[in-house]
Amino acid sequence: MPSPFILDRSSVTQVMAWVLAALLPGVAAYVWLFGPGILVTLALATVTALAAEAAMLKARGYPAKPFLTDLSAIVTAWLLALSLPALAPWWLIVTGTLFAIVVAKHLYGGLGQNIFNPAMVGYAVLIVSFPVQMTQWSGPLALTETPLTLAQSATVIFGGDVPKTTLDAVTMATPLDALRTGLLQQLTVDEIMTQPIFSQFGGVGFEWLAAAFLLGGLLLWALRIISWQVPLAFLAGIWLAAGFLHFFDAGRFGAPWFHLFAPSVMLGAFFIATDPVSGATTPRGKLIFGFGAGLLTIIIRTWGGYPDGVAFAILLMNLSVPLIDQYTQPRVYGTSGRGKEPPA
Amino acid sequence: MSRKLFKFKGGVHLSEHKAESNARPLHAAPLPGKLVIPLRQHIGNPAKPVVEVGERVLKGQMIGAADGYISAAVHASSSGIVTAIGPAAVPHISGLPDLCITIETDGRDEWIAHAPLDYQAMAAADLRMKLRDMGIAGLGGAVFPSAVKLDPGAAHSCPTLIINGGECEPWITCDDMLMRNRAGEILQGVAVMRHLLGSTEILVGIEDNKPEAIAAMQAAAQSLDFAVEVVAVPAIYPAGGAKQMIETLTGKQVPSGKLSTDIGIQVFNVGTAYALACAVHHGEPLISRLVTVTGHVLRPQNFEVLIGTPMHTLITLAGERDDSTGALMGGPMMGMPMPDLEVPVVKATNCILVKSNALFPPLPKALPCIRCTRCADVCPAELQPQELFRFAKTGDFGRAQEYHLFDCIECGCCSYVCPSHIPLVDFYRYAKSEIWAREKEKRAADLARERHEFREFRLAREKKEKAEKLAAKAQAARTQAGLDQAKRAELPAAPAPELATAPSDADAKKALIAAALARAQAKKAEVAPKNTDHLLPATQREIEEIEARRAKIHELARQPLESEEKKP
Numbered sequence: 001m002p003s004p005f006i007l008d009r010s011s012v013t014q015v016m017a018w019v020l021a022a023l024l025p026g027v028a029a030y031v032w033l034f035g036p037g038i039l040v041t042l043a044l045a046t047v048t049a050l051a052a053e054a055a056m057l058k059a060r061g062y063p064a065k066p067f068l069t070d071l072s073a074i075v076t077a078w079l080l081a082l083s084l085p086a087l088a089p090w091w092l093i094v095t096g097t098l099f100a101i102v103v104a105k106h107l108y109g110g111l112g113q114n115i116f117n118p119a120m121v122g123y124a125v126l127i128v129s130f131p132v133q134m135t136q137w138s139g140p141l142a143l144t145e146t147p148l149t150l151a152q153s154a155t156v157i158f159g160g161d162v163p164k165t166t167l168d169a170v171t172m173a174t175p176l177d178a179l180r181t182g183l184l185q186q187l188t189v190d191e192i193m194t195q196p197i198f199s200q201f202g203g204v205g206f207e208w209l210a211a212a213f214l215l216g217g218l219l220l221w222a223l224r225i226i227s228w229q230v231p232l233a234f235l236a237g238i239w240l241a242a243g244f245l246h247f248f249d250a251g252r253f254g255a256p257w258f259h260l261f262a263p264s265v266m267l268g269a270f271f272i273a274t275d276p277v278s279g280a281t282t283p284r285g286k287l288i289f290g291f292g293a294g295l296l297t298i299i300i301r302t303w304g305g306y307p308d309g310v311a312f313a314i315l316l317m318n319l320s321v322p323l324i325d326q327y328t329q330p331r332v333y334g335t336s337g338r339g340k341e342p343p344a
Numbered sequence: 345m346s347r348k349l350f351k352f353k354g355g356v357h358l359s360e361h362k363a364e365s366n367a368r369p370l371h372a373a374p375l376p377g378k379l380v381i382p383l384r385q386h387i388g389n390p391a392k393p394v395v396e397v398g399e400r401v402l403k404g405q406m407i408g409a410a411d412g413y414i415s416a417a418v419h420a421s422s423s424g425i426v427t428a429i430g431p432a433a434v435p436h437i438s439g440l441p442d443l444c445i446t447i448e449t450d451g452r453d454e455w456i457a458h459a460p461l462d463y464q465a466m467a468a469a470d471l472r473m474k475l476r477d478m479g480i481a482g483l484g485g486a487v488f489p490s491a492v493k494l495d496p497g498a499a500h501s502c503p504t505l506i507i508n509g510g511e512c513e514p515w516i517t518c519d520d521m522l523m524r525n526r527a528g529e530i531l532q533g534v535a536v537m538r539h540l541l542g543s544t545e546i547l548v549g550i551e552d553n554k555p556e557a558i559a560a561m562q563a564a565a566q567s568l569d570f571a572v573e574v575v576a577v578p579a580i581y582p583a584g585g586a587k588q589m590i591e592t593l594t595g596k597q598v599p600s601g602k603l604s605t606d607i608g609i610q611v612f613n614v615g616t617a618y619a620l621a622c623a624v625h626h627g628e629p630l631i632s633r634l635v636t637v638t639g640h641v642l643r644p645q646n647f648e649v650l651i652g653t654p655m656h657t658l659i660t661l662a663g664e665r666d667d668s669t670g671a672l673m674g675g676p677m678m679g680m681p682m683p684d685l686e687v688p689v690v691k692a693t694n695c696i697l698v699k700s701n702a703l704f705p706p707l708p709k710a711l712p713c714i715r716c717t718r719c720a721d722v723c724p725a726e727l728q729p730q731e732l733f734r735f736a737k738t739g740d741f742g743r744a745q746e747y748h749l750f751d752c753i754e755c756g757c758c759s760y761v762c763p764s765h766i767p768l769v770d771f772y773r774y775a776k777s778e779i780w781a782r783e784k785e786k787r788a789a790d791l792a793r794e795r796h797e798f799r800e801f802r803l804a805r806e807k808k809e810k811a812e813k814l815a816a817k818a819q820a821a822r823t824q825a826g827l828d829q830a831k832r833a834e835l836p837a838a839p840a841p842e843l844a845t846a847p848s849d850a851d852a853k854k855a856l857i858a859a860a861l862a863r864a865q866a867k868k869a870e871v872a873p874k875n876t877d878h879l880l881p882a883t884q885r886e887i888e889e890i891e892a893r894r895a896k897i898h899e900l901a902r903q904p905l906e907s908e909e910k911k912p
Binding site: 002006007008011014015067072110111112276282325329332333336 | 600677713730731
């Protein structure tokens with residue numbers, strides 16, 4: 001056995017556990033602001049992910065224990081669950097999770113080998129295939145007269161019989177959906193923003209959910225689980241792109257604060273774009289990766305066919321990682337040039 | 345002490361574990377009954393044995409002579425009888441035996457005649473040869489022959505001399521103890537280095553976790569007739585690596601693929617300076633060094649040990665404990681596991697670290713790389729270890745080299761922080777050795793090809809020459825025949841026919857002799873210098889090209905493969 005003979009205490013399990021821990025403020029805020037339905041989604045995604053992981057490990061001839069206990073499957077499950085509408089039907093959650101774990105992760109070679117962020121692949125598949133079901137958001141409690149209980153949420157998710165009026169009373173468009181629909185109806189941003197779902201920064205409730213994700217993200221940064229480059233560049237990309245558009249035509253483009261304080265942006269910037277496996281590795285590459293993802297998010301939100309663009313933006317940047325890494329290799333000790341030696 | 349310090353990139357903070365071994369005073373280890381002295385203890389050519397089995401040797405007597413410029417002699421560490429010259433177990437990662445001289449000591453510890461060197465009066469080249477013959481090599485780990493490093497070369501001087509007292513590896517305290525106890529002697533060695541290198545700035549870098557050593561060195565520096573600046577550097581592994589020490593103290597980086605002397609800096613370990621002082625001021629070759637014996641032993645401490653002492657003797661002295669799991673030579677970050685504990689202490693042995701499962705639990709199984717780049721954050725060579733790992737693993741050695749694999753100093757920081765517990769350094773060693781092996785193979789193939797080409801060329805040339813020779817001979821024969829005919833034709837025209845007979849006989853004889861001589865000379869001229877003379881310019885060029893290529897290959901083959909990096 002060769003040197004070194006000592007190790008730091010870190011482990012993949014520890015890294016993933018911290019990511020899950022950092023998601024807890026967001027989960028708590030979710031429950032507080034939108035009701036307990038998300039817990040059902042999280043649980044279902046977790047169970048599905050672990051089962052899929054175990055099955056795939058067995059099929060691929062890998063030992064189950066070290067890979068199940070690395071918690072990476074649970075991180076994927078949670079990130080996907082938190083991206084889905086809280087009242088999405090069970091089969092949507094299961095399909096998305098299965099696609100994330102089986103196709104995006106294991107068919108690409110398992111832990112560390114996936115080119116794309118598995119949770120975002122799951123999300124993209126769902127939004128492309130089932131756009132209607134992907135709008136079953138439960139509205140913020142502040143705007144709901146009779147919120148669903150945990151049991152009612154579970155009943156909705158598992159396709160049980162719930163009076164339609166009860167369901168209609170809780171589901172509503174997200175602020176991004178509302179903005180998109182309003183703009184399609186030729187309303188100005190100011191007119192749209194008078195709807196009750198909007199508030200100071202983003203949407204009622206949504207802005208605080210975004211703040212909770214931001215808090216968890218800052219925790220990850222403080223623990224050096226993630227580096228500052230990706231989130232900062234991501235947020236800067238959002239801010240600058242949205243600010244640029246808003247500056248030229250405030251009537252047609254949402255304010256940068258509004259775009260920034262969507263929960264998907266904070267979740268994407270701190271938890272998804274920072275996925276080391278599918279992200280850029282060099283310091284400058286991380287800046288390009290994050291900034292590109294932010295920029296693409298605004299472009300897709302503004303001109304694309306979907307209300308939100310975080311998932312597609314991150315997947316597109318995942319695609320560019322080998323190129324980004326190759327051209328952003330940092331200077332090596334004792335060399336003058338950057339990265340690779342020039343071809344002789 | 346307000347020197348501006350610079351920070352090298354990366355590095356890790358490790359549990360020091362220095363207090364275990366530096367609390368006890370320094371002791372000399374007793375004379376062992378048997379000394380096993382490897383002939384290859386340094387970088388470069390191994391020493392050549394100059395004694396025979398059965399011969400009595402004295403302490404300090406050269407038993408292996410330096411072989412070539414990059415080499416160093418080895419000496420008997422005590423008096424006794426040479427009982428064997430042959431392969432024996434040595435402390436090497438491969439576990440393969442190497443040529444050693446075994447001495448049965450007689451307990452008299454009888455010195456060979458030796459005297460101090462008047463180094464200031466000696467010619468520099470003579471002094472360096474003397475040091476080479478006294479076996480002085482770097483004691484910081486790399487054991488590069490010091491005589492070579494003390495040659496300022498074409499620059500005629502090396503402005504900055506750095507004495508490395510970093511000792512950043514956990515557990516090891518031999519440099520610490522040396523500085524505490526022998527600061528004056530270390531600086532005497534530094535004076536010799538300064539003399540040979542013509543240095544104007546002398547810095548001693550010591551990690552700030554060794555306040556006693558810093559104080560001792562500063563006190564000793566007061567009484568010198570030249571300026572030595574003792575600098576406390578932040579304790580962060582690998583601050584004691586030569587390149588890192590240079591950057592910390594000067595802010596300069598050694599250009600990739602070059603030596604620190606190219607930027608006017610030379611670095612020596614404190615132990616080397618001490619060995620140099622012993623050599624110059626006492627005429628004693630390098631036959632002992634300080635060794636830390638620590639880890640899973642009862643009384644961790646430092647010993648002054650004769651080179652060739654079996655490691656097990658020292659572990660027994662420090663108090664062997666049950667359930668040890670082997671020992672390392674060196675520290676936990678860069679040390680190497682010993683195949684068995686009968687191997688001798690060599691010049692490179694700074695520490696014997698006895699392991700146990702409690703102190704060094706078996707490393708957990710590796711998981712796949714998740715590209716978290718913690719390794720890149722801590723890499724002092726500023727590499728992208730995760731990429732190098734990927735290339736090494738997939739056998740893409742060309743790209744590994746493009747990504748500066750050979751700038752890796754194998755400090756182990758990347759492996760240490762890896763959350764997937766991947767033995768990264770091992771992958772780099774593997775990639776390096778694969779590349780070396782391929783280059784070696786390629787060189788051998790090139791050499792074979794050159795030989796073949798030259799043989800083909802030689803055969804063709806000999807054939808051509810033979811044909812030319814035959815043609816020339818035929819031509820000569822024809823000419824001779826023509827001459828004879830002409831001579832015969834001329835003869836009747838001689839003045840007096842009656843006089844002609846007698847001289848004509850003599851003349852004919854003379855002519856025959858002359859012709860024979862001429863033929864012989866022509867033959868000689870044809871045969872002897874055929875390799876180089878009378879060749880067509882094109883042929884000459886061809887030969888020269890082939891010779892130049894051969895020379896280059898030889899040159900390549902002669903170059904040492906290992907980089908001359910000092911290990912931290």
